[in-house]
Amino acid sequence: MRAKRSESGLPPIWNWKITAISLALLFFVGILAVSFGPVSLSFQKILRTLFGLDGGLTGQERTLLIDLRLPRALLAALVGAALATSGAVYQTVFRNPLADPYLLGAAAGAGLGATIAITNTGANLYSLLPIFSFIGAILAVLVSFFISGKFFAEPNSLLLSGIAVGSFATAVQTYLQQRNSSSLRPVYSWILGELTVANWQVVTWSAIYILIALTILITVSKQLDGLMLTDEEAYSLGINPNKLRIIAVIAATLATATAVSASGLIGFVGIVVPHLVRGITHRVTNRGLLTIALVGASFLVLADLGARTLLSPAELPIGVITAFVGAPFFLVVLRKKRLVTK
Amino acid sequence: MIKVNDLTIRFGERIILQDINVEIADGMWTCLVGPNGAGKTTFLRALLGSQPYSGSIVDNGFEVYRNHDRNVAFVPQHPQIPIGMSVSEYVMLGRSKRDGWGNESSKSRHLVADILRLTGLFGMQSQFVSQLSGGEMQRALIARALVQEPTLILLDEPTSALDLHHQIAVLNNIELLKERGVTIISTMHDITLAAMYAEKIIVMHEGKVLLDGPSDQVIHSPQLQEAFENRINVFTLDSGRPVIIAKKDLPN
Incomplete structure (x- = not known):
């Protein structure tokens, strides 16, 4: 989409229409998601129920909407927004178009943290699971830093050590799972990524952590463009690059960890969505982050709808859907090369 | 001095x-x-x-x-090429310190347009920076330094x-x-x-x-x-x- 030219002959700063369209898309996809299922609910009644008007859903249908489908769609939206945004931020901070939460070991670390929490307590830990995940994730990122030894100087060596740390964390996680076979099934299904656990408690806690992280990221996003330059250029433009990187990595890791703790490992969202948005808008982090969050949310709500309905009444893990859609998309993108490197 | x-x-x-x-x-x-x-x-x-x-x-x-x-401009020997950034956005970064990050005053927009003309980059403003040749990239860097008014x-x-x-x-x-x-x-x-x-x-x-x-x-x-x-x-x-x-x- 080429932006309209203004009198100076330059494309405008940011076309707010694109953000508005993404918001509308998310709303539409959300209504679609809560309406479809083994029992279909009418759009009109859903809207009436949500806005508290007369003539809304009643009885079982109302319970279905409020207690099952709505929290699930909201959780999908939160997780999608978190993964897409942190993917975009990791790509900027590590100056690597292929960086995503999974390559840095953050997600695997979060998975390990959550597994330790689940296998050791078995209790419901909605409020604490994100914290365990975050500790696991931030430790994984820190270890990746120290192995690569060069912090931000060489993004590629950091990614490589991130892959190593991620594999190690996954190995430990698998070991823990096998030892605690009583909790094997819940952990296993959680790893494949699923949103069936969604209830208002999970949604509330995830929303708190993810919205904090996203607020921080969108606040600093204006300066994030400076991190795409060399440190000297960033400094000359008034930025303290290392401080900004630390803030951005911590916030992105919090978002990733919360997403992982709420829904397991869901791949490809962090790479596909940012590239898609950049390719369409021709704009980078600074102006695109909110749109990336909204599109990421829509993408995952849609993927979850597929996960629920394609094999109905059985459910597919949502990670299968995102990979099923994401991998071919990604290959097309790679082949075109336009969106990835340019 | x-x-x-x-x-x-x-x-x-x-x-x-x-x-x-x-x-x-x-x-x-x-x-x-x-x-x-x-x-x-x-x-x-x-x-x-x-x-x-x-x-x-x-x-x-x-x-x-x-x-x-x-207000010091810096042109590195090996610039980092930002992902998905257009030439005009790249040059506009030079105004960040004056306008505040993420803002673009209309004065800045006119200045950037002028400097793009001066450095022969006008017409390429919507291209991605990564599509520029070595010489064009160097000119984009100098254009950014010029709009920084250092x-x-x-x-x-x-x-x-x-x-x-x-x-x-x-x-x-x-x-x-x-x-x-x-x-x-x-x-x-x-x-x-x-x-x-x-x-x-x-x-x-x-x-x-x-x-x-x-x-x-x-x-x-x-x-x-x-x-x-x-x-x-x-x-x-x-x-x-x-x-x-x-x-x-x-x-x-």
């Missing part, structure tokens, strides 16, 4: 710069010349203020380290990656900065080009300043031979312009 006094920089045990004492006048083009590893880039970083040092660098009365009140610009090997045609184009673009009263400090491998454009040359070798003076004097100084280990010949063209070429013994 930038006054550098007893500037010393160490990376661990290694001494990168040692007891540098130079003065750089405002509004002039100064070239740092010397072999790889002489400490030129580190010197530029110190002048920028991002590199810790001992000694002092005083720019118009203020110590430069971590002094964000100055008092001082530091350029690290602005011409090293370019063919002769583009070297001249870029150097002429840098002269645009000088016409605006900007102080220019650049490193340059090519001492002939340095002599052609810069008013002052500082010759560095292994972290020390060997020679420091007006271009003409430096070029014809016998110490220049020492700096290049007696491996260069200096000729003077009929126009009076000096040419420095590598010495090579031809076989009989």
Whole structure:
């Protein structure tokens, strides 16, 4: 989409229409998601129920909407927004178009943290699971830093050590799972990524952590463009690059960890969505982050709808859907090369 | 006026710069010349203020380290190519410090459009930076420095990656900065080009300043031979312009 030219002959700063369209898309996809299922609910009644008007859903249908489908769609939206945004931020901070939460070991670390929490307590830990995940994730990122030894100087060596740390964390996680076979099934299904656990408690806690992280990221996003330059250029433009990187990595890791703790490992969202948005808008982090969050949310709500309905009444893990859609998309993108490197 | 006094920089045990004492006048083009590893880039970083040092660098009365009140543009030798960033956005980054990050005043937009025309990049403003050729990228960097309206610009090997045609184009673009009263400090491998454009040359070798003076004097100084280990010949063209070429013994 080429932006309209203004009198100076330059494309405008940011076309707010694109953000508005993404918001509308998310709303539409959300209504679609809560309406479809083994029992279909009418759009009109859903809207009436949500806005508290007369003539809304009643009885079982109302319970279905409020207690099952709505929290699930909201959780999908939160997780999608978190993964897409942190993917975009990791790509900027590590100056690597292929960086995503999974390559840095953050997600695997979060998975390990959550597994330790689940296998050791078995209790419901909605409020604490994100914290365990975050500790696991931030430790994984820190270890990746120290192995690569060069912090931000060489993004590629950091990614490589991130892959190593991620594999190690996954190995430990698998070991823990096998030892605690009583909790094997819940952990296993959680790893494949699923949103069936969604209830208002999970949604509330995830929303708190993810919205904090996203607020921080969108606040600093204006300066994030400076991190795409060399440190000297960033400094000359008034930025303290290392401080900004630390803030951005911590916030992105919090978002990733919360997403992982709420829904397991869901791949490809962090790479596909940012590239898609950049390719369409021709704009980078600074102006695109909110749109990336909204599109990421829509993408995952849609993927979850597929996960629920394609094999109905059985459910597919949502990670299968995102990979099923994401991998071919990604290959097309790679082949075109336009969106990835340019 | 930038006054550098007893500037010393160490990376661990290694001494990168040692007891540098130079003065750089405002509004002039100064070239740092010397072999790889002489400490030129580190010197530029110190002048920028991002590199810790001992000694002092005083720019118009203020110590430069971590002094964000100055407006200094920096053109790196190996720029990072941002993912998915258009040329106009890239050049507009030069206004971030004035407008605040993420904002664009209408004055900035007109300035960026003007500078894009001046540097021959207008028409490419919607292209991604990653699609630019080496010469175009260098011009985009200079365009960004121009819109930054700095008092001082530091350029690290602005011409090293370019063919002769583009070297001249870029150097002429840098002269645009000088016409605006900007102080220019650049490193340059090519001492002939340095002599052609810069008013002052500082010759560095292994972290020390060997020679420091007006271009003409430096070029014809016998110490220049020492700096290049007696491996260069200096000729003077009929126009009076000096040419420095590598010495090579031809076989009989």
